[in-house]
Amino acid sequence: xxxxxxxxxxxxxxxxxxxxxxxxxxxxxxxxxxxxxxxxxxxxxxxxxxxxxxxxxxxxxxxxxxxxxxxxxxxxxxxxxxxxxxxxxxxxxxxxxxxxxxxxxxxxxxxxxxxxxxxxxxxxxxxxxxxxxxxxxxxxxxxxxxxxxxxxxxxxxxxxxxxxxxxxxxxxxxxxxxxxxxxxxxxxxxxxxxxxxxxxxxxxxxxxxxxxxxxxxxxxxxxxxxxxxxxxxxxxxxxxxxxxxxxxxxxxxxxxxxxxxxxxxxxxxxxxxxxxxxxxxxxxxxxxxxxxxxxxxxxxxxxxxxxxxxxxxxxxxxxxxxxxxxxxxxxxxxxxxxxxxxxxxxxxxxxxxxxxxx
Numbered sequence: 516x517x518x519x520x521x522x523x524x525x526x527x528x529x530x531x532x533x534x535x536x537x538x539x540x541x542x543x544x545x546x547x548x549x550x551x552x553x554x555x556x557x558x559x560x561x562x563x564x565x566x567x568x569x570x571x572x573x574x575x576x577x578x579x580x581x582x583x584x585x586x587x588x589x590x591x592x593x594x595x596x597x598x599x600x601x602x603x604x605x606x607x608x609x610x611x612x613x614x615x616x617x618x619x620x621x622x623x624x625x626x627x628x629x630x631x632x633x634x635x636x637x638x639x640x641x642x643x644x645x646x647x648x649x650x651x652x653x654x655x656x657x658x659x660x661x662x663x664x665x666x667x668x669x670x671x672x673x674x675x676x677x678x679x680x681x682x683x684x685x686x687x688x689x690x691x692x693x694x695x696x697x698x699x700x701x702x703x704x705x706x707x708x709x710x711x712x713x714x715x716x717x718x719x720x721x722x723x724x725x726x727x728x729x730x731x732x733x734x735x736x737x738x739x740x741x742x743x744x745x746x747x748x749x750x751x752x753x754x755x756x757x758x759x760x761x762x763x764x765x766x767x768x769x770x771x772x773x774x775x776x777x778x779x780x781x782x783x784x785x786x787x788x789x790x791x792x793x794x795x796x797x798x799x800x801x802x803x804x805x806x807x808x809x810x811x812x813x814x815x816x817x818x819x820x821x822x823x824x825x826x827x828x829x830x831x832x833x834x835x836x837x838x839x840x841x842x843x844x845x846x847x848x849x850x851x852x853x854x855x856x857x858x859x860x861x862x863x864x865x866x867x868x869x870x871x872x873x
Contacts, residue, residue, distance in 0.1 A: 556632050556667050559596045560681045567629075568841040570601030570740075570786025571638070572811035575621040578859060579812040582838050583625045585857045585864035589842065590629060597631045597680070599689070601786030601808060602638025602740030604659060607647035609640060613661035618669070626668065634678060635659065635671040637693045638740040638786065644701055651701030653709055656693070675719050677726050686847050688732035690723060690780065697767035698741045698755070711767040720775050727779050733847050735780040737803075740787050741765065743772045744797065744805040744828045747788035747835060748818045751828070777801045781850070781873060789813040791839050791854050793868065795829040804872065806852070808841045810834070832868040839864070849873065 567586060572579050589595075605617050626633070637656045644651030656674060663671045670678075674693040679685035696709040696716055703709040710716070727735060743752050750757060753769035761767075776783060778801030786809035794805045805828075815835045820827075837856035844851040854868035 554667050555670070556630055558632055558678070558680050558682070561596065562681065562684075562686045562847055564596045564680065564686060564843075564845040565593060566843040566845065567595045567598035568601070568784060568806075568808045568843055569598060569811040570636075570807075571603040571789055571809040571813060572600065572625070573604040573617075573621040573640075574606045574812040575617070575625065576812065578838055579621075579625050581859055581862050582811050582840060582857050583629070584862050585855065586626075586840055587628055589855065589864060595629070595631055595842075598629065598633045599738055599784060600633050600635045601738060601784060602636040603640040603648075603786060603809075604635060604638060606640050606812075608643035609652075609655045610658040610662070611655075613658045613665060615658065618662055618666070622669065623666065630668070632670045633668045634689055634691060634738065635669055636691055636738050636740050636786070637671075637674055637695055639695060639698065639700070642695050642699070649701045650695050650699030651703070653696060653699070653703065656695065675722070677730075679730070679732060685730075685732040687734040687736060687845055688726075688730045689736050689738055690726060690776075691738045692723070692776075693719065694739055694741050694768050694771060697762065697771060698765055700763055702762050711762070711770075716771070720771065723775050727775075734782075734845055734850065736782045736784060737776045737780045738784045740785060741768050742785035742787055742805055742807055743769065743777070743783055743803075744794050744800065745785075745788050745807060746792060746794070746820055746827050746830060746833055747790045747807070748815050748820060749788045773799060777803045779803070782806060784808065789815045789835075791832070791834045791837070791841065791856070793831040793833070793852065793854065793870070793872075795831060797828065806841070808839075810838050811840055812838065814838055831870060834867070837867075839867075 639650040640648045642650045642653050642656045677690045679688045697711050707713045752765040755765035758764045783805050785807050789809050791810050792807040839856040842853045850873040851871050855864045856867050857864050
């Protein structure tokens with residue numbers, strides 16, 4: 516699996532710009548107003564928050580349902596305030612329209628009775644072109660933005676946005692980012708709008724800098740699909756897939772994180788790698804902790820880890836075999852993280868890691 520992917524990516528790097536696969540602008544994002552829109556589940560007004568963190572879920576297959584069943588069980592025991600969906604929401608290639616039946620089969624139906632807002636992130640599979648996950652058709656992701664108007668749960672008012680919770684005197688502000696243009700396996704080399712120094716990424720960086728500076732929240736949390744640090748098969752930004760070929764090695768993702776996120780947010784939450792990881796900040800992280808929750812429907816199993824290609828990042832917890840999710844309990848003074856794995860034989864969830872991170 517890994518060899519095939521790397522072979523594809525190496526070939527992609529040679530011919531990435533042959534086809535103009537994505538063009539046109541999207542609506543300018545802004546800080547999202549968490550006051551409930553018509554038909555939307557409302558965001559909480561409480562300062563004690565219980566947050567479900569899940570990623571890479573959207574297969575519609577039985578393992579996704581089993582993980583969702585375990586999440587429902589936890590919700591029944593102690594209700595969640597809202598959820599974070601960290602990308603790859605519609606496998607394998609993303610939606611074809613905002614009324615695509617895949618939204619029902621791969622999001623609404625598996626998550627039935629999890630009736631609260633889901634802050635959704637764009638993933639590479641949500642923007643597929645020639646091959647699943649190549650990230651080469653960026654306009655495909657706009658269907659997920661449009662689906663925001665159709666769903667009570669799904670919250671994605673723009674490709675990138677922020678949400679303060681509670682709206683007044685917020686405990687936390689989430690900065691949901693879209694780094695697909697600079698992480699695509701089919702880079703849009705002949706599309707200036709999506710270029711690393713093009714309009715989309717420049718406007719996103721300017722918006723993010725101002726939004727973080729202006730945030731009154733105690734906790735500032737960046738949510739992306741692609742990670743900065745990662746011990747799993749995809750590897751660290753700048754070394755994605757063990758490749759030295761720019762830009763598909765994620766060098767521009769690395770630069771973006773280091774210029775605009777690290778040292779400014781306490782946590783960076785990502786998916787992409789089908790694993791569960793709680794990593795310690797390294798020196799370049801400037802205190803920002805990388806957390807990866809991408810095992811809601813798939814796991815990497817025996818796929819080679821990135822640690823075979825670089826010195827492993829220090830981990831408080833990592834799991835590459837089990838499916839699962841995370842729960843973050845936030846108060847104005849504390850941040851407690853729990854990692855839960857799901858036994859597919861009996862559907863039970865086990866709390867395998869619990870730690871006060873701050």
